[in-house]
Amino acid sequence: MSAADLSTSAPSTRRAIADALREEASVWLFVVKTLTAFFLAGWIAMRFALPAPGTAMLTTIIVANRQSGMVLAKSFYRAIGTMAGATVAIGIVAAFPQERDPFLLALSLWIGVCAGGATLYRNFKSYAFVLGGYTAAIVAIPVIDNPPGVFDSAWARISEVLLGLLVSGLVNDIIFPSRMRDVLRRAAREQFAQFVGFVRDSTGGVMARDTMEKAHLRFVRAAVTLEDLRSSVIFEDSEARARSSHLRLFNTRFMAASTSFQSLHHLINRLKAAHRDRAADTLIQLYAPIGDALDAPIEAGAAARVLLPRLVQARETMRGSTTTLAATLDDPLDRRDFETGASLLARFVDELHAYVDAAASLQTPRVVMGSTERVRFDRGNDFVGAGLATFRATVTMLVLGAFWIGTAWPLGSSAMLLATVFAGLFATTPNPTRVTWHVMLGYITGMTMAFICEFFVLTRVDGYGLLIAGVAPFLAVGLVLMMTPRFASYGLGWAMGMAYILALKNTQVFDPAHFINDAIAQAAGLGAAAVAFIVIPPAVGSAWLRRRQLARLRSQVALAAEAPLPGLRHRFESINHDLFSQVVAQTEPGSADSRALIAWALAVHETGRALIELRHDMSLRALPTTLRPYLDDALHTLARFYEKPDPASYLLARDAVATAIASIGEHDDVHYLLNHLHLVRMALLDGESVLAAYMPDVPLAREIVNAS
Amino acid sequence: MPREIALGDALVPGLLVLFVLSILLLWLLDGLAGRFGFYRPVWHPPLFRLAVFVCVFGAFALFLL
Numbered sequence: 001m002s003a004a005d006l007s008t009s010a011p012s013t014r015r016a017i018a019d020a021l022r023e024e025a026s027v028w029l030f031v032v033k034t035l036t037a038f039f040l041a042g043w044i045a046m047r048f049a050l051p052a053p054g055t056a057m058l059t060t061i062i063v064a065n066r067q068s069g070m071v072l073a074k075s076f077y078r079a080i081g082t083m084a085g086a087t088v089a090i091g092i093v094a095a096f097p098q099e100r101d102p103f104l105l106a107l108s109l110w111i112g113v114c115a116g117g118a119t120l121y122r123n124f125k126s127y128a129f130v131l132g133g134y135t136a137a138i139v140a141i142p143v144i145d146n147p148p149g150v151f152d153s154a155w156a157r158i159s160e161v162l163l164g165l166l167v168s169g170l171v172n173d174i175i176f177p178s179r180m181r182d183v184l185r186r187a188a189r190e191q192f193a194q195f196v197g198f199v200r201d202s203t204g205g206v207m208a209r210d211t212m213e214k215a216h217l218r219f220v221r222a223a224v225t226l227e228d229l230r231s232s233v234i235f236e237d238s239e240a241r242a243r244s245s246h247l248r249l250f251n252t253r254f255m256a257a258s259t260s261f262q263s264l265h266h267l268i269n270r271l272k273a274a275h276r277d278r279a280a281d282t283l284i285q286l287y288a289p290i291g292d293a294l295d296a297p298i299e300a301g302a303a304a305r306v307l308l309p310r311l312v313q314a315r316e317t318m319r320g321s322t323t324t325l326a327a328t329l330d331d332p333l334d335r336r337d338f339e340t341g342a343s344l345l346a347r348f349v350d351e352l353h354a355y356v357d358a359a360a361s362l363q364t365p366r367v368v369m370g371s372t373e374r375v376r377f378d379r380g381n382d383f384v385g386a387g388l389a390t391f392r393a394t395v396t397m398l399v400l401g402a403f404w405i406g407t408a409w410p411l412g413s414s415a416m417l418l419a420t421v422f423a424g425l426f427a428t429t430p431n432p433t434r435v436t437w438h439v440m441l442g443y444i445t446g447m448t449m450a451f452i453c454e455f456f457v458l459t460r461v462d463g464y465g466l467l468i469a470g471v472a473p474f475l476a477v478g479l480v481l482m483m484t485p486r487f488a489s490y491g492l493g494w495a496m497g498m499a500y501i502l503a504l505k506n507t508q509v510f511d512p513a514h515f516i517n518d519a520i521a522q523a524a525g526l527g528a529a530a531v532a533f534i535v536i537p538p539a540v541g542s543a544w545l546r547r548r549q550l551a552r553l554r555s556q557v558a559l560a561a562e563a564p565l566p567g568l569r570h571r572f573e574s575i576n577h578d579l580f581s582q583v584v585a586q587t588e589p590g591s592a593d594s595r596a597l598i599a600w601a602l603a604v605h606e607t608g609r610a611l612i613e614l615r616h617d618m619s620l621r622a623l624p625t626t627l628r629p630y631l632d633d634a635l636h637t638l639a640r641f642y643e644k645p646d647p648a649s650y651l652l653a654r655d656a657v658a659t660a661i662a663s664i665g666e667h668d669d670v671h672y673l674l675n676h677l678h679l680v681r682m683a684l685l686d687g688e689s690v691l692a693a694y695m696p697d698v699p700l701a702r703e704i705v706n707a708s
Numbered sequence: 709m710p711r712e713i714a715l716g717d718a719l720v721p722g723l724l725v726l727f728v729l730s731i732l733l734l735w736l737l738d739g740l741a742g743r744f745g746f747y748r749p750v751w752h753p754p755l756f757r758l759a760v761f762v763c764v765f766g767a768f769a770l771f772l773l
Contacts, residue, residue: 173754237753238742 026066026178027483031476033175034064037168038475038499039468045163046464046506051156054503059164061495066483069180069236071172075165076235077124081131082161085114086154088132089139097147103140104401110136112394115424116386124232130424133393135161137420141413173236181237184229188247191222191254192304192359199261199352200294212265213598219258220580226251243362250358255573257351263606263679264344270686271337279334282325283341289314289321290349304360311353318342318349336678343675347613385545392536393423400528411521418525423532433537435489436530442478442493443526447519449474450498455512467504474498497522546593553579553597553604557642560608561635565619569612576605599690604642606683611635614676627667634660638680650684650694657681723769730765737764 037060045053063074088110096103114133118126139157143149198215230248234241264287271280293314296306322342329335400419404412422439426432457470475498481491501519553576560572580601618631634656641653661677664670684691712719738757740746747753 170758174752174758177754238738239745239747240742241739242743 030066031479034479037171041164041167050160053505055160056164058499059161060168061499063168067180068172068177069232072169072235073232074124075169077128078131081128082135084132085135086139086158089136090154093140093147093150108394108397111397112390115393116390119386119389133424134420180233184233187226200291216262220577223255223577252570253355253358257355259605259609260348260351267341279337282338289317304356307356315349340675340678396423396532411517414518414521415525418522419528422529433533438489439493440526442490443497446494446497447501450501554642556604557608558639560611561639603689610676610679630660630663647694654684726768730768733764734761
């Protein structure tokens with residue numbers, strides 16, 4: 001090997017080693033932090049003489065995460081869920097102190113409702129519901145023979161969990177915190193740079209449909225990721241919390257701008273496809289000033305401020321050149337389509353300006369109260385899926401409860417508790433059967449390790465320091481496994497199973513027979529949860545749910561056409577993005593399902609936005625009574641067509657839109673409505689779109705060429 | 709300082725009540741500090757926050773009751 005080779009290869013090897021070490025270091029930092037929190041919580045709980053220090057210790061494992069913000073967010077929702085669950089448990093025990101059947105029924109129903117509620121929320125909010133469900137079981141089941149003890153049981157549970165949360169929150173926040181704020185900042189910057197760069201680079205005009213779809217998919221993902229990050233970061237950083245609504249505004253404006261941008265490019269593509277090059281080229285010419293305006297270093301934050309005056313300048317230039325460029329077109333159809341495109345472009349520039357403005361003030365040191373408008377980020381929820389989750393959790397509980405009563409199994413309560421916990425915890429994961437299976441294997445390994453630890457190690461040691469030395473090595477293996485992507489659920493099961501069955505307390509009981517019986521009961525409970533997932537398959541990821549989500553997506557057009565107007569634009573955008581990203585996450589990239597979905601999402605987006613703008617403009621001024629019925633009819637038939645697409649309603653919608661356009665032509669002063677309707681019409685007649693399947697076999701050749 | 713406080717006939721440790729009160733106060737202070745950017749010159753905000761909490765809790769226990 002020559003000297004030159006050596007000098008180039010040595011730094012890269014060193015870097016590879018350094019990278020590997022850094023990765024390892026973050027894993028071990030996680031292990032050290034979690035163990036610290038684990039034993040500190042246990043020690044305090046023992047000093048306070050709480051009945052089950054093991055619960056506080058288990059809590060630190062459940063909320064353990066590499067990111068401090070995630071730990072705090074999960075802790076917050078765990079605290080809420082625990083409080084709610086304990087309250088309900090007291091209520092249920094008070095209502096049925098003597099009757100075990102209605103008691104189990106009420107408890108099962110509550111757990112089911114919580115499991116259902118969990119599927120309606122993303123992030124850790126769903127976790128609060130799960131917690132509410134199983135905390136009720138944890139508080140109520142042990143006191144089933146001793147109802148007056150429920151208040152003490154509830155208090156013990158609450159203090160143990162809160163203590164665990166407090167300790168792990170403090171440890172994670174103070175010892176080498178790993179901040180998600182930086183990730184959030186980077187994500188926001190990347191989103192801005194990517195989108196604005198994309199807009200700048202595509203001023204050339206024509207873009208393949210494929211590229212557009214991919215870019216759109218990326219933008220949707222970026223928006224949803226940012227929203228998810230934001231919801232966790234607000235817990236770790238009070239500055240981020242103060243700026244939270246501004247960040248939402250930034251995200252909403254991003255969604256609006258990306259939709260308009262995409263509509264614009266579809267319009268240009270359609271004109272190109274119909275060989276109407278003059279109209280398309282004139283539009284591209286009109287669009288050029290934006291590319292020039294954005295031709296500056298693109299960076300979110302104060303640096304973005306330089307773009308603002310340039311965008312205003314570009315807007316002025318475009319406004320000036322619209323009429324001159326329109327005059328160069330002699331075909332009235334060309335001019336009509338050009339004007340439609342120009343109004344779309346004007347909307348896009350306004351939205352881009354608002355977006356850049358929001359990006360520029362992302363990092364101002366001081367946030368003035370109430371300076372930003374409140375923005376809601378709506379989600380698209382499926383209540384039937386939630387009903388299914390409710391049904392599964394309730395049935396699992398009832399079956400286990402009946403089995404417990406029928407066999408008089410002394411440790412039936414253990415099985416029931418575990419089944420509740422896991423049926424709830426994994427109901428929202430994409431593939432719960434596999435995850436539960438892995439966790440179960442890990443759990444059994446963890447319990448085996450706990451057996452060795454308890455009866456061969458702990459029996460020989462004395463004092464808390466030696467207890468730490470005895471337990472830590474066994475637990476550390478599980479925690480390291482938690483951090484490896486392949487064995488994450490296995491490791492989680494390991495750590496939880498070990499912490500749960502050890503149940504460390506002040507006067508530790510060493511009873512192998514009870515240990516083994518309890519372990520069998522817990523494994524049976526886990527198995528029951530896994531079987532429940534197989535018998536009543538989760539809705540998430542199934543073709544059935546995907547069809548429902550697609551229908552929901554299409555009905556967004558009806559929402560755009562008929563829902564009350566105030567705030568509708570944000571509502572439409574955010575529900576759309578949520579639904580879209582949900583289905584995208586659950587389909588294979590490039591599969592037929594995923595392609596159909598993307599095609600529909602684009603059609604829905606475009607038409608929906610145009611309808612909202614149309615209704616907005618309609619509400620500005622009183623319309624002639626001879627015109628209004630036609631517009632309402634167009635809105636109505638479009639809504640029905642998207643709700644239930646078939647060739648007949650397609651024809652109805654197409655004709656209604658054509659009639660509305662014609663009747664606008666008969667009135668004066670209403671031409672401002674025309675552009676939106678043209679946009680809807682072009683989307684309807686686009687032969688490349690998903691709507692092509694509903695078009696009549698013999699297309700009206702002249703019509704399509706004219707309008708597209 | 710009373711060892712226990714009766715809240716609706718349920719005896720609650722006095723220290724716990726103070727603890728919850730100081731957490732609420734800390735939450736308020738934290739929000740204000742975040743809104744006006746007071747954490748910018750601080751090296752380790754969580755540590756600083758913990759220190760503020762210890763001060764608040766200690767002051768409550770010493771002076772309030």
